[in-house]
Amino acid sequence: MNKSRFMTNFLSMAAAILLLFALFHIGDIKNAVMMFFSGLQPLWVGIAFAYLLCPVAAFFEEKLKKLKKISSIARPLSVLITSLAVLAAFSLLCAVLLPQLITSISDLVPKLPGMLETQLARLQKFLISNNQFASTAADLVESAESMLVTWIKTNLLSTVYNLASSLMSVGSAIINVLLAFIIMIYLLLDRERYLNQCRKIFHTISRNERVNDAVYDTLRQANKMFGGFISGKLIDSLIVGIICFVFMLILGLDYPLIISAIVGVTNIIPMFGPFIGAVPSAFLLLLVSPKQCIIFLIFIIVLQQVDGNLIGPRIMGDSIGLPALYITIAILMFGSLFGFIGMIIGVPTFATIYYVVKRVSEYFLRKRGLPTETSAYGPDFRAAFDTDGNSDNSGEGDDSYDDD
Numbered sequence: 338m339n340k341s342r343f344m345t346n347f348l349s350m351a352a353a354i355l356l357l358f359a360l361f362h363i364g365d366i367k368n369a370v371m372m373f374f375s376g377l378q379p380l381w382v383g384i385a386f387a388y389l390l391c392p393v394a395a396f397f398e399e400k401l402k403k404l405k406k407i408s409s410i411a412r413p414l415s416v417l418i419t420s421l422a423v424l425a426a427f428s429l430l431c432a433v434l435l436p437q438l439i440t441s442i443s444d445l446v447p448k449l450p451g452m453l454e455t456q457l458a459r460l461q462k463f464l465i466s467n468n469q470f471a472s473t474a475a476d477l478v479e480s481a482e483s484m485l486v487t488w489i490k491t492n493l494l495s496t497v498y499n500l501a502s503s504l505m506s507v508g509s510a511i512i513n514v515l516l517a518f519i520i521m522i523y524l525l526l527d528r529e530r531y532l533n534q535c536r537k538i539f540h541t542i543s544r545n546e547r548v549n550d551a552v553y554d555t556l557r558q559a560n561k562m563f564g565g566f567i568s569g570k571l572i573d574s575l576i577v578g579i580i581c582f583v584f585m586l587i588l589g590l591d592y593p594l595i596i597s598a599i600v601g602v603t604n605i606i607p608m609f610g611p612f613i614g615a616v617p618s619a620f621l622l623l624l625v626s627p628k629q630c631i632i633f634l635i636f637i638i639v640l641q642q643v644d645g646n647l648i649g650p651r652i653m654g655d656s657i658g659l660p661a662l663y664i665t666i667a668i669l670m671f672g673s674l675f676g677f678i679g680m681i682i683g684v685p686t687f688a689t690i691y692y693v694v695k696r697v698s699e700y701f702l703r704k705r706g707l708p709t710e711t712s713a714y715g716p717d718f719r720a721a722f723d724t725d726g727n728s729d730n731s732g733e734g735d736d737s738y739d740d741d
Contacts (some may be wrong), residue, residue: 349360371675379513383520386423386450387528389568394419394459395523416525420465420518551696559689566685569652574604574654577644584640595738599635606680611641659688 359366398415439644524531536558540703544551562721578601596618616635621631659667664684671683699709 375472380520382513382517383524384520386517387524388564389571390419390423390521391525391528392564392568393422413526416522419525420522440656499658555689555693555696558692559685562685562688562692563682566688567681569649570605573644573649573652574601576648577601577640578602581637581640584636585633588632589635590622590629592621596621596633600640606677607668607684608661609668609680611644615641659684659691663687663691673739 341675376422394415396415397418401411401414404411407414527710539552540549543552578597581600582593582597590596599618600611600614603610606613615634618637619630619634622633664687667687668680671686673679674683702709713728
């Protein structure tokens with residue numbers, strides 16, 4: 338056995354052992370990753386902001402470079418304008434939306450038990466007068482009422498009040514936000530230098546140019562997927578939230594700000610987001626009035642159809658290109674590991690993995706003289722190839738095709 342084959346077998350076995358170890362210790366790995374990310378939270382937030390705002394800063398820099406008098410300071414000016422725009426948006430959110438949102442939540446939470454009791458009493462009365470299984474249904478309603486009211490009074494109220502009290506201690510949060518903002522500015526000002534340093538380290542480790550080209554191609558594809566998906570989803574969700582707020586005001590529905598915020602935030606999650614946001618919102622309106630709940634459900638269905646067929650495709654295009662099944666798997670897998678953030682980054686991450694697997698599989702298929710098109714592997718696939726695994730039209734396969 339030559340040295341190259343020995344190293345290949347050794348690395349394959351090591352990778353298999355590491356994979357098995359990761360699968361059996363997935364909980365410990367998750368905790369370690371979460372501790373790592375939480376300890377360096379300002380750094381990751383700063384990198385995320387810099388990544389999302391880099392196209393904005395580049396746009397301003399390109400425009401400023403056309404002005405000869407200030408072309409030499411186009412970079413710092415573009416970063417300054419971008420930073421001021423972010424601060425203005427954040428200040429607007431804190432000054433206008435956040436107080437109203439807190440006020441609405443503060444007014445809503447104490448009313449929830451009474452609203453729930455009223456609607457359940459109506460349902461109980463209806464069941465008693467119209468259902469032959471009145472006693473059983475009444476018992477179920479009464480049990481559900483008791484459980485929900487108890488949960489709202491004990492868990493929900495305590496959670497909201499604990500959150501409100503924790504918001505009073507914002508010292509560490511402010512420090513983290515300031516650190517993330519400073520990191521973002523440093524990265525935007527000297528972004529080429531940091532990227533070049535990463536490339537330098539990578540080329541120090543890897544000397545195989547074919548591998549280097551494949552890695553760069555994968556990174557370019559990942560950048561396209563992450564940038565297009567996340568920025569597009571944020572803009573799309575903002576538009577959906579604004580449309581929801583305006584139409585709820587026009588339709589005269591209660592709690593438009595809270596519900597619009599829920600719909601907008603959950604809309605970031607692909608596929609399941611609209612349903613995740615619609616369920617608690619519809620339940621909240623059901624406690625106010627069943628009529629408002631029905632109107633909202635009809636409206637949200639229309640809104641999601643408009644978003645899915647008109648707004649979303651125009652903003653995002655086909656930035657991911659994953660089948661619906663793989664998107665579902667990505668959301669479930671990364672969501673179970675990393676929660677809400679995992680549901681957002683899971684889709685572009687899975688799309689990048691899918692791209693790498695596709696490239697590698699197509700490479701080995703071409704080496705064996707097999708077609709790379711998925712449609713070629715139908716029921717009559719074997720009839721198109723001889724026993725050596727080569728196509729009737731091509732005899733260039735390096736290895737024999739084995740059905741095993």
